[in-house]
Amino acid sequence: MNKIKSLDDLKKMRAQAQTGINVREKSIDPASRVQVKVAMATCGIASGAKEIMDFFIEQLDRRSVEAVVTQTGCMGYCYAEPTIEVTLPGQEPVVFGDVDKKRADQIIEMYIKTGELVDGIIPVNYRTIDK
Amino acid sequence: MSKYKMHLLVCGGTGCRASASDAIVENLKKELNNQGLDESVQVIMTGCFGFCEKGPIVKVVPDNTFYTEVKPSDAKDLVEEHIIKGRKVERLLYKDPVKKVTVSDEEGMSFYKKQLRIALRNCGFINPENIEEYIARDGYMAIGQILSENTPEEVIEIIKASGLRGRGGAGFPTGLKWQLTRQTKSDQKYVVCNADEGDPGAFMDRSILEGDPHSVLEAMAICGYSIGADTGLIYIRAEYPLAISRLLTAIGQAREFGLLGKNILGSGFDFDIELKYGAGAFVCGEETALIHSMEGKRGEPSLKPPFPSVEGYLKKPTNVNNVETLANIPAIILKGHKWFSSIGTEKSKGTKVFALAGKINNVGLIEVPMGTTLREVIYEIGGGIKDGKKFKAVQTGGPSGGCLTEAHLDVPIDYENLLAAGSMMGSGGMIIMDEDNCMVSIAKYFLDFSVEESCGKCSPCRIGNKRLYELLDRITQGKAEFDDLARLKNLSEVIKDTSLCGLGQSSPNPVLSTLQYFREEYEAHIIDHKCPAGECKALMVYSILEEHCVGCTACARACPVGAISGERKLVHSIDQSICIKCGACFDKCKFDAVLVQ
Incomplete structure (x- = not known):
């Protein structure tokens, strides 16, 4: 290890070290970031939800989008797996169905980056006991 | 970007390590390895999360799932269920004792809600060895x-x-x-x-x-x-x-x-x-x-x-x-x-870390802004008193502090307020007591500590604390006289005024504060020879209720000193001169025939 010889060196070191704990930092205030939840129940996994989750993690990072990608349970849209729920900061969550890599790419480029809606939205019109 | 898409933070504080968190780390790594996930999920041993009551803690990020009381054998379920299938392991989630609901993250836990972590900002977040x-x-x-x-x-x-x-x-x-x-x-x-x-x-x-x-x-x-x-x-x-x-x-x-x-x-x-x-x-x-x-x-x-x-x-x-x-x-x-x-009260800025101990649901380490009330700390963060019992007192400031009562629950905690109430901030220990705690015994416990720890250099502390302890001991034995209360107070004040250092200047505080707020409890010991909380053994009398006793001999067999006599199917009796008041007969009797007074 080379010694840190100046404040600038320290700042460089910090930038490098931050990638190591990025996953943890993101968890602190998820509401301020783009949140992508991938439904990972049996049907989702069978339809390729794991690959889609990996795709989101890798691509969002590559395209420099600050996002938290997590997995969740069955959302109930078994006819449209893999399904994902995207929450932009300060907005209501939107659910997309039949997400393959092509649609995932569209979601990132259109909805996440510009807020423009794309095909595959599943309208959520049920109520939960919280409301 | 780090290759890891998920981190498992395992508490590596002394408490959790004593509950085998080392083995949890080892087993998690082994399971991840078996599943070929060691490249994408990182296991990190962090410092204390503070929620020691429910340790060992394992937290999964970025989805913020907070698992409590994890055992090394749970590693398989955590990896197979949470990581591979994406399903939370329900049985390891925290259950709110008041609302009876399962909570999966710290946001939903009242233990963390009111906390503001400055001194503890990195504890439970980073690997302290990196x-x-x-x-x-x-x-x-x-x-x-x-x-x-x-x-x-x-x-x-x-x-x-x-x-x-x-x-x-x-x-x-x-x-x-x-x-x-x-x-x-x-x-x-x-x-x-x-x-x-x-x-x-x-x-x-x-x-x-x-x-x-x-x-x-x-x-x-x-x-x-x-x-x-x-x-x-x-x-x-x-x-x-x-x-x-x-x-x-x-x-x-x-x-x-x-x-x-x-x-x-x-x-x-x-x-x-x-x-x-x-x-x-x-x-x-x-x-x-x-x-x-x-x-x-x-x-x-x-x-x-x-x-x-x-x-x-x-x-x-x-x-x-x-x-x-x-x-x-x-x-x-x-x-x-x-x-x-901008955080805290007028004269006490920032936050303070408190160690919650004693008869409280959430034993652990917390950090709150100065000015938070004792009620918030004990009932909201601490989750209230164990087993639904009644709150009696809270001891702050350790052996140098004092006991505060229900009347102080809404006092905003800071240096000045605690002093004014007859206690002190000290290093932030908070021992919570319920109705079963005898305040004379508590004072005696802290005095015992101060006597042990007095260095002996100055006489007020060396001799005075010992005499104070003896007075308290006499009270708990029921052998004290009424004037001893005045002696306690007088001696306490002399020790405070004349000791060389902070130890002696504050060691009588537990006596003075309990005497001030729980005087009737002292009097009950001296005048009625009774311990209202039922903690002082010397003041308890075990006897057998004739009408309930069926002569099963269970108590006589349980008695370690042979103080109970009686034939089969006949009423038994306890010889008070031999009885050591261990309570074994009380625990053993199935007919509620042993009476404790």
Whole structure:
């Protein structure tokens, strides 16, 4: 290890070290970031939800989008797996169905980056006991 | 971007390690390896999460799932269910004892809701044995910033303006202490970190050193720069082996990175830190006694003045700060004194860490803004009293503090308010008592501690505390007379007024405060020979209710001293002269025939 010889060196070191704990930092205030939840129940996994989750993690990072990608349970849209729920900061969550890599790419480029809606939205019109 | 898409944070504090968190880490790694996930999921051992009641804790990020009471054998389920299938392992989630619902993250837990973590900011978040994780959290940026931008005087002004006061007990303004040490001219000065945490039930300093050692090292360097010292010493008790090993690792890494040693960050400022081990004597938390102990002398206090800021370690000016105080420093430098002084009350700024212990649901370590009320701490964060019993008192400030009652529950906690109520902040131990605790016994317990820990140098403390203890013992035995209450009070005041150091000046506090708030309990012991809480064994009488006794002989067989006599199917009786009041007969009897009075 080379010694840190100046404040600038320290700042460089910090930038490098931050990638190591990025996953943890993101968890602190998820509401301020783009949140992508991938439904990972049996049907989702069978339809390729794991690959889609990996795709989101890798691509969002590559395209420099600050996002938290997590997995969740069955959302109930078994006819449209893999399904994902995207929450932009300060907005209501939107659910997309039949997400393959092509649609995932569209979601990132259109909805996440510009807020423009794309095909595959599943309208959520049920109520939960919280409301 | 790191290759890991998920982190498993496992608590590595002393408490959780005692519950096999080492093995949890090992098993998680093994399971991940078996599933071929070791490349995408990272297991990290962190410092204390504070929620010791439900340890060991495993937290999964980024989805923020908080698992409690995890056993090494749960590793398989965590990996197969949570990580592979994406389903939370319900049985390991926290269940809110009041609302009876399962909570999966800290946001939903009342234990964390009211907390504000400054001193504990990195505990339970970073790996304390990896300096890079500390650096990623702006570690060593504060020392870097002041070395390039501020004069020592400016740093002292920042600390003064922040309103930070000593977290070890007395609450002396930290910036002023630094200024006094800076003003003394000398060829050599020292920065001392007081890690001799001695209050029964307090473990915040240990947790900070175990969970975030670099924050203390960085703060010591900042202090060294401000007062003009190139040497730091950490006085730590040898009975904190994990804290010592993490500190040594941290010091080694900081030296390797050039953040301790000569010419730090090319500024020309030199600073290095060594450890000094103490034998775990309570009095060595007092700064003059601590300094004598570091010099290899007896750990006895000496008269102040001269204060250590003028004549301390090896007769050189020495600045002594407590661990928690130091842990606040880097945050104050980076976020500014205005930010810090905006938190807390008028005279007590920032936050305070408390160790919750005793009859409370959520035993653990918490950090709240000054001015939070005892009620919020005990009922909201602490989750209320165990087993639905009634709250009786809370002891703050350890053996030097006092007991506060229900009437004080809405007092905002700060240095002044606690003193005014007859207790003190101390290092932040909080022992919660319920209706089953006898207040005379509590006072006796703390006195016993002070008698043990008195160094013996001055007679008020050495002899006076012993006599106080004997008086209390007589009361719990039911052998005291009414005038003993006046003697207790009088003797307590003499000890307070005439003792040499803080130990004797505060050791009668538990007696005085219980006498003030629970006088009727003392009187019940003396006049009625009864212990209302039913804790003082000598005052209990076990007898057999003739109408309930069926003569099963169970009690006679359970009695360890043969005090119970009686034939089969006939009524038994207890010989009071032999009975040792162990309660074995009471526990054994199935017919409620043993009466306790």
